Amino acid sequence: MDLIETVKIKNYLEREFLTKPFNLVKSAGLLEGFQIETYVKSYEPINGIGIGYGGYKNAYYIEIMLKKKIKVNTSYLASYFSVPSESFRVKYVGEISIIRTTHRHRPAFPGVSIGHYNSTAGTFGCLVEDKEGRLQILSNNHILANLNSANLGDPILQPGPADGGHRHKDVIAELSAYIPIDFEGLNRVDAALAEPLNYSDVRPDIPHIGHVEGITSARLNIPVIKFGRTTGLTFGTITGRNATIKVNVEGNEVLFEDQIVIEGRRGRFSEGGDSGSLILDTNRQVIGLLFAGSATGVTFANPIDDVLTSLSVEII
C-alpha cells in the first residue's frame, strides 16, 4: 500500500475500533475479521493501530495491536478494503499502561523502586539464580545492604522507603548476600542480593526492553539502554572503560576500579534512584550494573561479569 491509502485505512479503523465501544462498531462486516466466539459487550480486544513499513515488498502496512490473544482474519480485512493481504499485521501487545516505577507492584519487575527498610530507594536490577537454584533480586549494596550496615535477613521493601514502602506491608524479599564495600581499598562492584519471600511476587522481563539475552563486555562507543526507577528508559553511549573512580560515599572517597563510563545520548542517562539498573546493549545483552553518577551527568557501572562472578549467580 502507499502511504496515503494506509493512513486512510488506519484512520477509518481508529474511528471504528478505538473511539467507540467495540459492540457499537457500525461496520458489521469488519467484525467478521475478528473471530471472537463469545461476544461480550464490554470486551475490547484492540488497543492500538499503527503504520509500519517494510516486508519483502518494502510497502506500508497497518499494524493492529491486540490486548487479548484472538484470531484476526487479515485476508478478510484485506478483501474488505481491497488491498493486498500483507497490508495488515497483527501483534499481541497485552495491556498498555503507564509504568509507575515508584509504585508497589506484585509481581514486581526490573526497573521498579526497591530498597532496604532503613535506606531510601534504588532500582530492582534483575532476577538471578544462585548455585542452590534459589531466585534472587540483584541490585547494589548501597540499595539493599545499606553500605555494609545491614544484616542478612533484613527486610527489603518494594517500593523502597523513599517511595512510601512500609516495613509492615511492602516487604518483598530478605537480604541474602552482599559484597562488602571496602572503604579503604579498591572495589570492583557495588552489589547485593535479596531473596523474594514468594517467587510469584517477581517476574524477570524489563519494561520496554524485554527479556535479557545474555551478558557481554563493554565496548567503547556502542549504544546502550537502561530502565530505572527515576528516569525510566534512557539511551546512552559507552564513552569510557577501565575507569578508576573516587565515589563520594557519605563524605568518604571510595575507590572503584575497572568501571564502565556511560553518557546520555539525549539528556542525562541516570539520576539518583536509578542505581541497580541493568545496562544493556541493543541486542539485550547485559553489560553493567549502574551504581554511581557525577554532578555533570556521567554515569558509572560495574562490569556485569564481575558482579555475577563475585556473587556466584547467573541472570535468568
Place this chain on the structure above:
Amino acid sequence: MNEIKKLEKIKKKIDSKFLHLQDVKGTAIKMKDNKYVIVIYVKKIDPVLKQAIPEEMEGIKVYIEEIGEVRPL
C-alpha cells in the same frame, strides 16, 4: 603487547601520579577520533591542575574532563 594492555599500563602510571590529588576524581580509557586516549576526570578544571597534567604520556593523548563530584545514585 596489545594496545589495550599498553594503555592499561600507562593508565596505571597516571593513576599513581594523579589520583591522590583531591580534585582528580578518576581516570578512564576513551576513544577519540578513532584513537585510544586516557581521560582524567576532575571535579573542576583549574589552571594548576591543567599545568600539572601532561597532554601526552608515552605517545598516548591525555585529556582532562570536568565531571564534578561522583556519588552513588
